[in-house]
Amino acid sequence: MSVIERAEVFVCSPGRNFVTLRITTSDGVTGLGDATLNGRELAVAGYLRDHVAPLLVGRDPARIEDMWQYLYRGAYWRRGPVTMTAIAAVDTALWDIKGKVAGLPLYQLLGGRSRDGVLVYAHASGTDVPALLDDVARLRDLGYSAIRAQAAVPGIGGTYGVRKGTGAYEPAATALPDEQVWSTEAYLDHAPKYLRAVRERFGFDFHLLHDVHHRLTPIEAARFGKEVEECRLFWMEDPTPAEDQESFRLIRQHTTTPIAVGEALSSIWDVQRLITEQLIDYVRCTVVHAGGITHLRRIFDLAALHQVRTGSHGATDLSPVTLAAAVHVDTAVPNFGIQEYMAHAEVTGEVFRSGVRYRDGMLHVGEQPGLGVEFDEQAASRFPYEARYLPVARRLDGSVHDW
Missing domain, CATH: 3.20.20.120 (Enolase-like C-terminal domain)
Structure with missing residues (x-):
């Protein structure tokens, strides 16, 4: 049975910051997931590297629903943009793998x-x-x-x-x-x-x-x-x-x-x-x-x-x-x-x-x-992360408003 062998996180900035998860199976099949959270990219990258990636190694990549429940219900601390973005990266990468194994585009x-x-x-x-x-x-x-x-x-x-x-x-x-x-x-x-x-x-x-x-x-x-x-x-x-x-x-x-x-x-x-x-x-x-x-x-x-x-x-x-x-x-x-x-x-x-x-x-x-997407790790290394924040809005009296 094929299992997850590696889960790698890449942060790069080709035009803007992106966080990418790449999962590789023991059969050599790779899947990509996006984990970009605008202005908070490193928070998701750290969550994936430190808390999620270690949980993936050795697991069956075909069990997408079980993995989703495991990462969501098994974490106790649920929801929120950082957690859900990290789960999304794993989920999307597993769907990418499943499509490649089946030889079918995802929509099929x-x-x-x-x-x-x-x-x-x-x-x-x-x-x-x-x-x-x-x-x-x-x-x-x-x-x-x-x-x-x-x-x-x-x-x-x-x-x-x-x-x-x-x-x-x-x-x-x-x-x-x-x-x-x-x-x-x-x-x-x-x-x-x-x-x-x-x-x-x-x-x-x-x-x-x-x-x-x-x-x-x-x-x-x-x-x-x-x-x-x-x-x-x-x-x-x-x-x-x-x-x-x-x-x-x-x-x-x-x-x-x-x-x-x-x-x-x-x-x-x-x-x-x-x-x-x-x-x-x-x-x-x-x-x-x-x-x-x-x-x-x-x-x-x-x-x-x-x-x-x-x-x-x-x-x-x-x-x-x-x-x-x-x-x-x-x-x-x-x-x-x-x-x-x-x-x-x-x-x-x-x-x-x-x-x-x-x-x-x-x-x-x-x-x-x-998914039909390829990720070039070598090219990504030429575009290091650049700290960028979203703006903050203030009313004419100086008080903070919803941006």
Whole structure:
């Protein structure tokens, strides 16, 4: 019987920091898992190296469900982003191995195709409204039929989602947290204006999305959602912090703008009420932060029972390993909605080679066994870890706000 022989953790920074787990069996089969937690990468790397990797050696890699239960229920200290990200890395690597042993791409192990391609949305942003409109036009020319729009609020330096220069948006960019100024009042005045400007210029023949990024109270979010109903948003994302799931009921009572939540949540229990009481329309949990493929499928299956669709997080703080795993899951699940997509930096491709391809507004998985991703350890060694934090938001009076 094949057993796990090695579990190795790699931390590298080809464009941004990634944590990668590589499991090798006694038969020489390798599996990859992503363990990247933006701004807290070393916490997960240490958890894997010091507490999880020693538990894996000698165990049967085919017993994926048993391994998930062993790492989750057997640890006593449950849930939380560090633990669930570490479990996700192991789970994803074992699914990769199982696919390679079976000689099948992962989506086939999940029940086969439910669709031919995976609809994705891209990120448009601008330092002002004209720049945002130009960026939307650029993405429309690239074939995207779903676009998230974010523009800087005049006079406010801490606007979420606006990239600097021409590269991809990456908020974790400083050795210590960048403390940014925020004004909810200015945002509520400005955001509806630029969303209307997008619709006025480009019309309604594409999906328009917007990320509030946890920054409003429930009643503020209700007001915002009602005000932008004329824009027919595909969704407003994270309108308010999700710790209090009951608060979404108030938003629901005041607006028909669809709601998406979940990228910062790590378990089915974090979204259980949101889903079962239909307080959201899209669940945004992702492979790497929600316990891997095994647990994410449970979340998506629960969502399917309540007419909630998927919309997984997919920014560049997830490595190509997670992106591939997500697209395989998206390809298979019946209640898929949309997949966030930000192309990784070109240098990332020197370390990770993936079979996932973008074409005509969709991502497509390859037919390689398992995830279809290769990791180049030698290339990774050329890109050492660089300490980077996510920003912190402060109101105009200096008090800390939700970033």
